[in-house]
Amino acid sequence: MEKTFIVETSARHIHVTREALDVLYGKDYKLTPKKNLSQPGQFACEEKVTVIGPKGELKMSILGPERPYNQVEVSKSDARTLGLDPAIRESGDLAGTPGCKVVGPKGEIEMKEGVIVALRHVHFPPKDAEEFGVKDKEIIKVACGGEGRTLIFDDVLARVSETAGLAMHIDTDESNAAYGASIGYIVR
Known part of the structure; x- marks a missing residue:
């Protein structure tokens, strides 16, 4: 019998910096864990944002904890909805990727880059x-x-x-x- 492991579907989501969270949700806002993920210390949050591309927008959950960079992860189908053509990249490899607008309840940020289809x-x-x-x-x-x-x-x-x-x-x-x-x- 082969050794096996779980396969998880990673739906569209966003990782944000402390600075981005301050703009999107307000100064010193604390993320609300909704569900722990398989990767220790990581969690899906109650908080959602709207990601806006040239042709459309999608609601996305924030994954915590905060990261040192902002990153939006989508499927190719999601990318078409947004009107973007992101590269397939490893998480954190963001140079030269498309950007987008991210809107939260308290403010919005313009990401110059950071939208990927995760490898x-x-x-x-x-x-x-x-x-x-x-x-x-x-x-x-x-x-x-x-x-x-x-x-x-x-x-x-x-x-x-x-x-x-x-x-x-x-x-x-x-x-x-x-x-x-x-x-x-x-x-x-």
């Missing part, structure tokens, strides 16, 4: 990375799905970190293509 990836704690035989930044293949709908994702980034929780993250377009898969395993 599909698997978070591995070091012990799990060793068991799976993967190294940080390695590109792997992952099979997931079931019921006659197995799909193999190529170009999956292995992210090894002491703070990781073992989980694969794909966007909503990828999740739909994989028939809402919830378990994955590495294909060699």
Whole structure:
């Protein structure tokens, strides 16, 4: 039997800086955790913002805690709704990406860059990375799905970190293509 890990759908969301949160929600505003995520210390928030592109807008949840940079993560379908053409990138690799307007209840910010389609990836704690035989930044293949709908994702980034929780993250377009898969395993 193959070693498996959970596959999670990462829906559209935004990460914000302390400074952006001050503008969007008011000075010294504290985010309200709604649900803990698989990555230790990270959580979905009650707070939402409106992200506006050249052709449309979408409501998005803020993920906490605050980050050192503002980043909007969308699927390609979401990007079309917004009228943007973001690159597929690893989180934090924002140079040269499109920007957008972000509107909260107290104010708005104009992001010059920071909209990406997140590169599909698997978070591995070091012990799990060793068991799976993967190294940080390695590109792997992952099979997931079931019921006659197995799909193999190529170009999956292995992210090894002491703070990781073992989980694969794909966007909503990828999740739909994989028939809402919830378990994955590495294909060699």
